Amino acid sequence: MNSIFGSPELLETLKEHMQLEQYAKGDIIENAGDVSKRLFFIKKGIIRVFYRTAGREICCHFAKENEILTGIDSFFTGKPTIYTSQALETTECYSLTKNNLDWVFDHVEGMDRYGRIFMIEAYSELVERYNSIVSMSAEERYEDFMNKHSDLLNRVPLGYISSYLGMKQETLSRIRSKQN
Amino acid sequence: MNSIFGSPELLETLKEHMQLEQYAKGDIIENAGDVSKRLFFIKKGIIRVFYRTAGREICCHFAKENEILTGIDSFFTGKPTIYTSQALETTECYSLTKNNLDWVFDHVEGMDRYGRIFMIEAYSELVERYNSIVSMSAEERYEDFMNKHSDLLNRVPLGYISSYLGMKQETLSRIRSKQN
DNA sequence: TGTCGTTTTTGATCTAGATCAAAAGAAACG
DNA sequence: CGTTTCTTTTGATCTAGATCAAAAACGACA
Numbered sequence: 001m002n003s004i005f006g007s008p009e010l011l012e013t014l015k016e017h018m019q020l021e022q023y024a025k026g027d028i029i030e031n032a033g034d035v036s037k038r039l040f041f042i043k044k045g046i047i048r049v050f051y052r053t054a055g056r057e058i059c060c061h062f063a064k065e066n067e068i069l070t071g072i073d074s075f076f077t078g079k080p081t082i083y084t085s086q087a088l089e090t091t092e093c094y095s096l097t098k099n100n101l102d103w104v105f106d107h108v109e110g111m112d113r114y115g116r117i118f119m120i121e122a123y124s125e126l127v128e129r130y131n132s133i134v135s136m137s138a139e140e141r142y143e144d145f146m147n148k149h150s151d152l153l154n155r156v157p158l159g160y161i162s163s164y165l166g167m168k169q170e171t172l173s174r175i176r177s178k179q180n
Numbered sequence: 181m182n183s184i185f186g187s188p189e190l191l192e193t194l195k196e197h198m199q200l201e202q203y204a205k206g207d208i209i210e211n212a213g214d215v216s217k218r219l220f221f222i223k224k225g226i227i228r229v230f231y232r233t234a235g236r237e238i239c240c241h242f243a244k245e246n247e248i249l250t251g252i253d254s255f256f257t258g259k260p261t262i263y264t265s266q267a268l269e270t271t272e273c274y275s276l277t278k279n280n281l282d283w284v285f286d287h288v289e290g291m292d293r294y295g296r297i298f299m300i301e302a303y304s305e306l307v308e309r310y311n312s313i314v315s316m317s318a319e320e321r322y323e324d325f326m327n328k329h330s331d332l333l334n335r336v337p338l339g340y341i342s343s344y345l346g347m348k349q350e351t352l353s354r355i356r357s358k359q360n
Numbered sequence: 361t362g363t364c365g366t367t368t369t370t371g372a373t374c375t376a377g378a379t380c381a382a383a384a385g386a387a388a389c390g
Numbered sequence: 391c392g393t394t395t396c397t398t399t400t401g402a403t404c405t406a407g408a409t410c411a412a413a414a415a416c417g418a419c420a
Contacts, residue, residue, distance in 0.1 A: 053315045060310075073307065076300055119299045120256055126306050127253065130240075133313055134346045135233045138377065158398065166314045171377055173399055318407065338368065351407055353369055 013108055014041070018094035023087035032084045036071035038095040045091025046152075048160055051082045059164040062152055069093070072122060088156060138167045142175050193288055194221070198274035203267035212264045216251035218275040225271025226332075228340050231262045239344040242332055249273070252302060268336060318347045322355050 018041065023029060029047060030036055040047075042065050049061040049069070060083070063069040074081035075098065096104070105115065132141050145165055146153070152161065162172040198221065203209060209227060210216055220227075222245050229241040229249070240263070243249040254261035255278065276284070285295065312321050325345055326333070332341065342352040 051311075053311065056315070058311075058314060072300065072303060119303065120252065123252060123299065123303050123306065126303065126310060130306060130310050130313070131231075131233065131238070133310070134238060135236070157396090168378060169398080170379085170400085174377095177399070337366090348408060349368080350370085350409085354407095357369070 014096065014104060015094060017100040017104060018096045021093055021095050023091045023093075025087060025089055027087045027091075029085040029087060030071065030081065030083070032082055033080050034074075035078060036074035036081050038097055039068065039070040039075060039101060040093040040095050042067050042069060043092040043094060045087060045089045045093070046155055047085050047091060048088055048156065049083050049085045050160075050163070051084065057163065059160045062149070062156060062160075062164070064152075064155075068118070072119075088160075133166050138165070138171055139175050141165050141167070142172060194276065194284060195274060197280040197284060198276045201273055201275050203271045203273075205267060205269055207267045207271075209265040209267060210251065210261065210263070212262050213260050214254075215258060216254035216261050218277055219248065219250040219255060219281060221274040221276070222247050222249060223272040223274060225267060225269045225273070226335055227265050227271060228268055228336065229263050229265045230340075230343070231264065237343065239340045242329070242336060242340075242344070244332075244335075248298070252299075268340075313346050318345070318351055319355050321345050321347070322352060 020043070021040075023045070029040075030038075032051060040063075042063055044065050046062060046064040047069055048059050049063065050057045050059040052058075061069075063085075069085065071081040071083055071085075073079065073083070132144055136144065142165060145161070158172060159169045162169040165172065200223070201220075203225070209220075210218075212231060220243075222243055224245050226242060226244040227249055228239050229243065230237045230239040232238075241249075243265075249265065251261040251263055251265075253259065253263070312324055316324065322345060325341070338352060339349045342349040345352065
């Protein structure tokens with residue numbers, strides 16, 4: 001999800017069309033019901049994305065520095081999003097409006113290819129998560145998460161991680177203590 | 181996933197670049213480990229897509245007449261697929277090779293837009309399935325499935341549907357009998 | 361129309377993980 | 391610092407759904 005940062009020239013070109021935004025810990029960046037208007041390149045900090053269902057909040061994504069955040073369900077379709085995104089630390093990100101994105105797609109070489117790859121990567125990531133929840137135990141999912149995102153454990157409250165992993169906080173806590 | 185069939189002219193143009201293929205019940209169309217070379221427009225019949233993990237087969241998709249089937253993980257990336265697709269009835273489909281698809285993208289008006297929408301639809305569908313498995317009970321998932329795909333129940337063995345829904349066949353059978 | 365293989369149902373039991381409740385630890389803030 | 395609030399852990403209990411096993415139902419085909 002971060003290959004664009006591998007191309008410094010492209011990033012520089014993009015930055016000319018982006019605004020730098022600052023969020024404090026706890027700030028809501030976009031709210032459920034909004035139409036997502038911006039795509040974010042996160043410079044520093046961490047954001048959780050969640051939605052509400054059956055009274056609970058379910059966290060479906062964490063995005064941190066050097067990653068891209070956008071509401072795929074809303075940004076590309078123009079429909080209101082069901083997701084809320086919130087800064088979990090002091091967070092800085094470059095934002096790109098949809099208009100500017102369209103301009104970029106028209107004028108910046110390699111951007112359309114990047115867009116397609118972005119979608120395929122997002123899709124593949126989701127497939128993996130789906131499979132993990134269908135075919136792995138809570139303990140295996142935790143280990144898998146640790147292998148991929150161990151850094152998040154110290155930056156994100158346990159309750160958010162447990163809902164991301166599809167289990168209760170108590171269960172995650174017990175799994176952790178079992179492994180010492 | 182089937183909006184292309186809503187445009188008869190586009191479909192006609194595409195057909196000139198496609199081959200009609202026939203499969204008997206039980207035939208394997210593409211096997212895990214293959215590199216997916218074709219995109220299919222299903223004319224008639226039904227296909228299940230599954231993968232193997234921890235000794236089990238998990239069904240992740242059904243595709244039927246007027247729908248499109250392709251291994252997104254493989255067709256667009258060129259990597260071997262983990263999925264096997266199998267005809268569950270006598271099935272006819274138009275197939276389009278990757279070379280021909282590239283030609284079509286270059287020469288057929290509206291095709292690139294369709295491609296992007298296809299990806300977004302596929303993504304949204306997966307998001308929904310993910311959410312259903314995280315936040316719904318087995319019974320609710322079954323009801324949800326019935327609302328969307330009740331026709332499949334008579335065409336597809338129960339065991340495939342139960343693995344698609346992330347539950348055991350016995351559980352699905354009990355849920356069904358409970359509802360009479 | 362009976363036999364064999366496949367698919368579905370039913371029954372008994374077990375278990376991972378949920379739920380409810382409360383204690384223990386950290387962090388924020390006057 | 392001490393108090394208050396948020397986060398994590400621990401304990402006791404409960405339950406949806408898995409597992410194992412076998413019977414019943416269905417379908418294809420000789």
